[in-house]
Amino acid sequence: MRGLASVYCLTQPAVSKGLRGAHRSARPVFYGAVPLAWGGAVLTQDPAVRAAAYRLTLTQGLTYGLAVGVKHVVERPRPYVHRPLEARTDRHRSPASEDARLSFPSGHASLSAALVTSWGLSYPRWYVVGPGVLWATSVALSRVHLGVHYPSDVLAGTVLGIGVALLVHHLRHAVTPAPFQASSKSSLGPPLVIRMSF
Numbered sequence: 001m002r003g004l005a006s007v008y009c010l011t012q013p014a015v016s017k018g019l020r021g022a023h024r025s026a027r028p029v030f031y032g033a034v035p036l037a038w039g040g041a042v043l044t045q046d047p048a049v050r051a052a053a054y055r056l057t058l059t060q061g062l063t064y065g066l067a068v069g070v071k072h073v074v075e076r077p078r079p080y081v082h083r084p085l086e087a088r089t090d091r092h093r094s095p096a097s098e099d100a101r102l103s104f105p106s107g108h109a110s111l112s113a114a115l116v117t118s119w120g121l122s123y124p125r126w127y128v129v130g131p132g133v134l135w136a137t138s139v140a141l142s143r144v145h146l147g148v149h150y151p152s153d154v155l156a157g158t159v160l161g162i163g164v165a166l167l168v169h170h171l172r173h174a175v176t177p178a179p180f181q182a183s184s185k186s187s188l189g190p191p192l193v194i195r196m197s198f
Contacts, residue, residue, distance in 0.1 A: 019145045022138030026108050029135075033115050034060055047181070052122035054180040055168050056115065063114040063164045067107045067157065076104035080147050106149045106157035112136040113161030121169040 037053035081100050116132035140158055143149040168175060 016145070019138060019142040022135060023108075023142035023146060025135070026112060026139045026142075029115065030060075030111050033119075037119075050180055051172070051176060052119070054176055055122060055172055056118045058175060059114050059118040059165045059168045060111065062168065063110050063161050064107070066160060066164065067105055067110040070105055070160075071102040071107070074104045075101045076150075076153070077101050078103040078148050079150055103149055104153045104156060105160055106140065106143050106153040108143050109136075109140040109149075109154040109157030110161040112139040113158040114165045115161075117162045117165035118168065121165065 034053070034057050037049075037056050041050040041053045078100050113136050116129075116136040120129040120132055136158075140154045143154055144151055173181070
């Protein structure tokens, strides 16, 4: 409850606007990341980009399915149902809605962590991972700030998303169909040659 209160009660305009901006960006990224990845694969015709797009698609689908499944099994009420706070989003104005009992885990935290982890594993560059982690963290915190999730919902969602992305990446050779696999030549880059002279 202290964690919920500390994030929910943030009053600094810059922080509040930043978290709301991250929240507004979440759905466009969720709906647009996979099509953009496949668009890049079609444009470049690079097997490595195609494999990354496939892993991103699989990661997003599995994460979404698991998050929704766990929500319906656990049926944890959102904070505004039993706590003296008001949800700051129009979608959660009614404590009587079915969605009011689907707090655990946070779907936004799950999907943002999954997408960022998957893309970061495919393209491990600081300019991919750094902004991605900042965005995913802001999306997760925005859910607590808006009063629609407890910190534990967000933490569980983040762990779920990262876990699925790591699992898909680790098992990429087993779960990726042959047409979507990157050839060893494209995925490893130029061969490494070591010359030693005495």
